[in-house]
Amino acid sequence: GSSDLAPATAGAKVLLRYEMLWDVQPASVELKTRFHYRVVEGSVEQLLWLLDSALEPKHVGPPSLVENVSLEPFGDDRKLLTLHLTRPLTGDLELQAEFVVRDREGIGHLKLPRLVPRNLEEQDGLLAILGNPQIHSRVIQAEGVTAVPVKDFLDRWGDGILDPMPERAYRVDREHVSLVLATRPPEPLKTARERLFVRAGRDR
Numbered sequence: 001g002s003s004d005l006a007p008a009t010a011g012a013k014v015l016l017r018y019e020m021l022w023d024v025q026p027a028s029v030e031l032k033t034r035f036h037y038r039v040v041e042g043s044v045e046q047l048l049w050l051l052d053s054a055l056e057p058k059h060v061g062p063p064s065l066v067e068n069v070s071l072e073p074f075g076d077d078r079k080l081l082t083l084h085l086t087r088p089l090t091g092d093l094e095l096q097a098e099f100v101v102r103d104r105e106g107i108g109h110l111k112l113p114r115l116v117p118r119n120l121e122e123q124d125g126l127l128a129i130l131g132n133p134q135i136h137s138r139v140i141q142a143e144g145v146t147a148v149p150v151k152d153f154l155d156r157w158g159d160g161i162l163d164p165m166p167e168r169a170y171r172v173d174r175e176h177v178s179l180v181l182a183t184r185p186p187e188p189l190k191t192a193r194e195r196l197f198v199r200a201g202r203d204r
Contacts, residue, residue, distance in 0.1 A: 012042030016123040019157050021166065022112055023130045024137065024183060029101040031055065031113055034157065036094055040121070043088035048118040049081045050074060051099070055113045057081065058098040065093055078114070106135055112179035128153040128166035129181065137167070137183040144177035145170035 014037060021032040037047070053073075060069050060083060067086045074080040083095070101113055117123060128150065129137070153169035154162065170179070 012044050012119075013040045013121045014038070014044060014119065015040060016117055016120050016125075017156070018117065018123065018125045019153060020115065020125065020127045020172075021130055021157070021162075022127065022179075024106040024110060024135060024181065025132055026106050026134050026185070029104045029106050029110060029113075030058070031099040031101070031115060033097045033099075033115065034094070035097070035117070036092070038092050039090045043090045045085055045088045047083040047085070047095075049083070050114070050116040050118055051079050051081050052113040052115070053077050053079050054102045054104065055099045055115065056102050058100050060097045061095065065089065065095060106132070107183050107185060109140075110181045110183060112177060114177070116175055125172035126153045126156055126169060127172055127177075127179070128157075128169040130162065131164045131167040133164065134185065135183045136186055137181045139168065139179065140182045141178055141180035142170065143179075144174045145172055145179060 016038070017036040019034045023030040023032055037044075051071075057069060057071075060066055065085055067084045069084065070082045071079050072082075099113070099115070104110070112127070126148065127145065129139075131137075148169050148171050150166050150169045153166060
């Protein structure tokens with residue numbers, strides 16, 4: 001029913017800061033996320049995220065906060081992910097989640113999968129696209145986001161050096177974001193020709 005999205009956070013006021021890393025590899029596409037929740041009033045027993053149906057959770061944690069997760073269809077092409085917390089929580093919560101995009105390789109036209117946290121008083125999200133030496137990519141559509149320096153993203157992402165470094169970073173301005181990448185493998189001609197010369201030289 002229409003109350004599906006509200007019961008467990010009823011009366012709570014929740015703020016969210018989050019970072020999403022869109023990791024595009026030749027053979028796979030993943031979304032790596034960090035969520036910094038702040039419960040400023042009341043308490044929460046579960047958190048809700050609306051996902052594209054192609055997003056499959058690979059890992060949601062930490063186990064000290066997240067007891068389990070459940071998925072249910074929501075409309076035609078989305079699903080609702082419910083994080084059931086270990087107990088009613090207040091204050092600051094730090095969560096991490098990784099998702100894989102089902103049946104998707106990193107070559108072609110890629111649309112950022114939707115992951116929308118629900119029931120929030122306010123939210124502040126940053127997004128980065130992770131580079132890959134085996135892929136040439138260019139952004140062909142960027143709606144609902146504003147470009148920011150990659151350093152802004154790295155400062156918030158925190159620990160660990162990302163290797164390779166993100167190529168681009170954005171601030172998420174609204175719930176409906178449309179970010180589309182056109183990707184292709186790098187030109188292989190030169191290396192093939194070089195291999196040919198080496199082989200010919202060795203054979204003489």
